[in-house]
Amino acid sequence: MRCRHCFSELTHVFIDLGFAPPSNAYLTKDGLKLPEKYYPLKVMVCNECWLVQTEDYTQADELFDSEYAYFSSTSSVWLEHAKNYSNKVIKELNLNEKSLVIEVASNDGYLLKNFINANIPCLGIEPTISTAKVAEGLGIEVLKKFFGEQLGVQLTKEGRQADLIIGNNVYAHVPDVNDFTRGLKAALKPNGTITLEFPHLMRLIEFNQFDTIYHEHFSYLSLYAVRKIMSESGLRIFDVEELPTHGGSLRIYICHQNDPRRTISAVGEMLITEKKFGLQDLKIYADFQSRADLIKNNFLGFLLAQKKLGKKVAAYGAAAKGNTLLNYSGVKTDLLSFICDAAKAKQGKFMPGSHISILPPERLSNADIDYLVILPWNIKDEVVSSTRNLLSINSRYVTAIPTLEIFS
Ligand SMILES: [Zn+2]
Numbered sequence: 001m002r003c004r005h006c007f008s009e010l011t012h013v014f015i016d017l018g019f020a021p022p023s024n025a026y027l028t029k030d031g032l033k034l035p036e037k038y039y040p041l042k043v044m045v046c047n048e049c050w051l052v053q054t055e056d057y058t059q060a061d062e063l064f065d066s067e068y069a070y071f072s073s074t075s076s077v078w079l080e081h082a083k084n085y086s087n088k089v090i091k092e093l094n095l096n097e098k099s100l101v102i103e104v105a106s107n108d109g110y111l112l113k114n115f116i117n118a119n120i121p122c123l124g125i126e127p128t129i130s131t132a133k134v135a136e137g138l139g140i141e142v143l144k145k146f147f148g149e150q151l152g153v154q155l156t157k158e159g160r161q162a163d164l165i166i167g168n169n170v171y172a173h174v175p176d177v178n179d180f181t182r183g184l185k186a187a188l189k190p191n192g193t194i195t196l197e198f199p200h201l202m203r204l205i206e207f208n209q210f211d212t213i214y215h216e217h218f219s220y221l222s223l224y225a226v227r228k229i230m231s232e233s234g235l236r237i238f239d240v241e242e243l244p245t246h247g248g249s250l251r252i253y254i255c256h257q258n259d260p261r262r263t264i265s266a267v268g269e270m271l272i273t274e275k276k277f278g279l280q281d282l283k284i285y286a287d288f289q290s291r292a293d294l295i296k297n298n299f300l301g302f303l304l305a306q307k308k309l310g311k312k313v314a315a316y317g318a319a320a321k322g323n324t325l326l327n328y329s330g331v332k333t334d335l336l337s338f339i340c341d342a343a344k345a346k347q348g349k350f351m352p353g354s355h356i357s358i359l360p361p362e363r364l365s366n367a368d369i370d371y372l373v374i375l376p377w378n379i380k381d382e383v384v385s386s387t388r389n390l391l392s393i394n395s396r397y398v399t400a401i402p403t404l405e406i407f408s
Pocket of ligand 1: 003004005006007008047048049050138251
């Protein structure tokens with residue numbers, strides 16, 4: 001396989017997680033009787049451009065079908081994050097009723113509704129029909145398509161270039177990162193701004209977040225690699241911020257290469273930090289598998305010990321990262337009683353691979369749970385505060401990543 005950005009041959013494995021079903025392929029009761037499709041889940045690193053990427057195996061449209069059940073609005077922390085961002089960027093870029101804001105992967109409109117409320121024209125782009133419909137219900141125009149160069153050029157021809165293009169947690173999900181970037185370039189007004197947010201590869205490695213690896217994530221991004229991709233499409237990163245979201249993300253600000261705005265020193269500083277951390281050295285990538293294996297072994301050891309003691313363990317959060325951890329660890333219904341999740345679309349369904357049933361959080365009360373494993377560690381505090389009253393006084397919480405932790 002060749003690198004999706006620079007086309008060098010990929011020979012270095014970052015991590016091999018074996019085979020797994022797509023993380024968002026939740027099963028219905030009838031679906032449990034059918035065979036389940038497993039795909040290889042192996043991540044490579046390019047030692048030319050340092051883009052970390054999944055090995056080729058399938059088409060994107062096989063994963064993001066209309067059943068895709070993730071609705072951004074289910075997390076209150078995420079909604080708050082979106083609101084703060086919107087207020088900040090509206091002010092900084094002086095956006096008004098004459099501007100155009102385009103959001104790629106606009107999901108259920110959780111972000112663009114803030115621009116609608118401020119009377120700023122906006123356009124969502126979202127190929128997932130179920131979430132796009134919710135956004136349309138909020139009065140947001142949504143193009144139900146995948147974004148890329150073709151759509152970027154089409155928007156330009158229609159006179160719909162943007163003052164601001166937003167891409168939150170979409171850049172890592174794109175199979176053809178070069179084509180997507182050319183689309184951003186095409187759809188951007190001469191003095192326009194693009195902001196992208198993505199989980200930072202440096203934090204993924206530092207905090208052993210191997211569970212954020214799943215098929216829908218094609219790339220694991222450093223500022224170094226993204227800067228190189230942008231630059232080859234005629235775009236320039238002029239500012240970068242670190243965010244606590246998803247265990248450590250970057251928000252980058254991008255303009256056309258020849259935009260008069262100067263590049264802020266934070267960009268150069270982050271590039272140095274990444275280099276010092278070792279992101280341009282194969283060693284750090286080669287060590288990652290053994291660190292993930294240690295987490296898997298500790299987690300499995302904990303579950304087996306509780307099983308022997310006759311304790312009851314459930315989990316919270318039927319999210320993609322939970323699926324990676326459970327499937328890589330080989331956890332099934334004998335070790336975890338059930339998983340609860342606040343998203344109604346997932347309730348009554350079953351986790352892909354492990355086939356553990358997904359129930360509403362209210363089911364935790366009177367379930368006599370000894371331990372509740374919080375799978376989405378990035379919203380740990382939110383989960384604790386929303387479940388504390390549902391659990392008995394002696395129950396404890398568990399997180400597996402970055403290391404196994406048991407707390408009250
Ligand atoms: Zn490359």
